[in-house]
Amino acid sequence: MKMATERKTKAEPRFEDEYACQLREYAAGSGEAALGKAYELGRRALTEGKSLMEIASFHHEALQGLIQGQQDDKRREELLQASSDFLAECLSPYEMAQRGFQDAVKALRQLNETLEEEIKRIAYAVHDEAGQLLVAVHLALAEVARELPKPQKDQVGQIEGLLNQVEKHLRRYSHELRPTILDDLGWLPAIRFLAEGVSKRADLPIHIEATFSERLPGTNETTLYRIVQEALTNAVKHAKPSNIWVRAWKENFALCCSIRDDGAGFDSRLLRIPSGRKGLGLIAMQERVSAIGGTLQIESCPGRGTEISIRLPLEDENANSRLARG
Numbered sequence: 333m334k335m336a337t338e339r340k341t342k343a344e345p346r347f348e349d350e351y352a353c354q355l356r357e358y359a360a361g362s363g364e365a366a367l368g369k370a371y372e373l374g375r376r377a378l379t380e381g382k383s384l385m386e387i388a389s390f391h392h393e394a395l396q397g398l399i400q401g402q403q404d405d406k407r408r409e410e411l412l413q414a415s416s417d418f419l420a421e422c423l424s425p426y427e428m429a430q431r432g433f434q435d436a437v438k439a440l441r442q443l444n445e446t447l448e449e450e451i452k453r454i455a456y457a458v459h460d461e462a463g464q465l466l467v468a469v470h471l472a473l474a475e476v477a478r479e480l481p482k483p484q485k486d487q488v489g490q491i492e493g494l495l496n497q498v499e500k501h502l503r504r505y506s507h508e509l510r511p512t513i514l515d516d517l518g519w520l521p522a523i524r525f526l527a528e529g530v531s532k533r534a535d536l537p538i539h540i541e542a543t544f545s546e547r548l549p550g551t552n553e554t555t556l557y558r559i560v561q562e563a564l565t566n567a568v569k570h571a572k573p574s575n576i577w578v579r580a581w582k583e584n585f586a587l588c589c590s591i592r593d594d595g596a597g598f599d600s601r602l603l604r605i606p607s608g609r610k611g612l613g614l615i616a617m618q619e620r621v622s623a624i625g626g627t628l629q630i631e632s633c634p635g636r637g638t639e640i641s642i643r644l645p646l647e648d649e650n651a652n653s654r655l656a657r658g
């Protein structure tokens with residue numbers, strides 16, 4: 333009889349069982365090697381997406397199992413010490429990931445600042461240099477027109493009219509790119525100015541409702557402006573809505589803002605799979621918000637419109653006054 337070759341795939345033990353087992357070995361005195369296992373367990377927990385609360389709870393259970401029935405106070409003390417070393421080692425991959433995350437956020441913040449500087453430079457270049465070139469074209473046309481008979485003069489007049497339109501649009505775009513009112517008057521007037529321009533160009537009502545209008549730190553104002561800018565651009569570009577609503581309010585030390593349209597909508601679940609993402613706008617939004625410790629939510633459904641909601645942390649006023657009082 334032919335023996336069937338058995339191929340058993342050994343399932344990996346559950347994290348919590350492995351944790352309890354390795355902790356027992358370490359506490360029994362296996363030393364450095366077992367501590368290395370704690371580190372590996374920490375890495376496994378990270379890849380499996382285990383939360384710190386879960387690990388704390390697994391640790392608690394394993395510890396209870398370990399010290400149960402232990403009457404000798406000195407031994408209990410040793411076990412507690414060993415367990416706390418084991419837990420610290422297991423959590424060290426989390427500590428490293430947290431540091432990496434903080435570095436990434438810092439780099440992102442710097443990148444955003446550099447980008448803002450670049451946008452400012454382009455906005456000024458469009459405004460000043462293109463503006464001056466257009467003035468030179470106006471002067472050259474006037475010079476040419478002086479020699480021309482009446483009908484051609486009229487044609488030149490029409491070209492000048494078109495040039496004036498170009499100039500007006502360039503000025504408007506350069507202001508929207510980096511509105512000086514954002515620095516001078518703050519995020520709300522800047523958003524109103526932006527919405528007014530988009531509303532005219534797209535021939536679409538944009539309703540702004542704000543119950544909070546205080547100035548925010550510069551980076552937060554810029555972030556808010558850029559998010560509303562991208563959300564409005566997306567709504568006009570992809571959704572063909574009849575209305576857009578921008579709302580801003582304060583809630584539990586956070587500034588909340590929502591941009592909602594009643595247009596085509598899309599399946600926002602696709603954003604969770606990398607191949608489902610198309611452009612850069614929504615990703616950039618998410619990164620900008622994360623860089624200042626805020627959160628962003630995108631809700632959309634085909635035929636039901638889209639809503640982008642953000643929460644940006646505000647400074648704790650009470651904490652500030654407590655600090656001021658000493």
Ligand SMILES: Nc1ncnc2c1ncn2[C@@H]1O[C@H](COP(=O)(O)OP(=O)(O)OP(=O)(O)O)[C@@H](O)[C@H]1O
Nearest residue numbers: 566567570571596597598610611612613614615638
């Ligand atoms: N308000 C909206 N209504 C309908 N679909 C939207 C809306 N906002 C985003 N989308 C969909 O989500 C996709 C991703 O948006 P995102 O802003 O990231 O990229 P994009 O606008 O296509 O390109 P980019 O912003 O890089 O110019 C869009 O291509 C579109 O299909």
Ligand SMILES: [Mg+2]
Nearest residue numbers: 566611613614
């Ligand atoms: Mg976009």
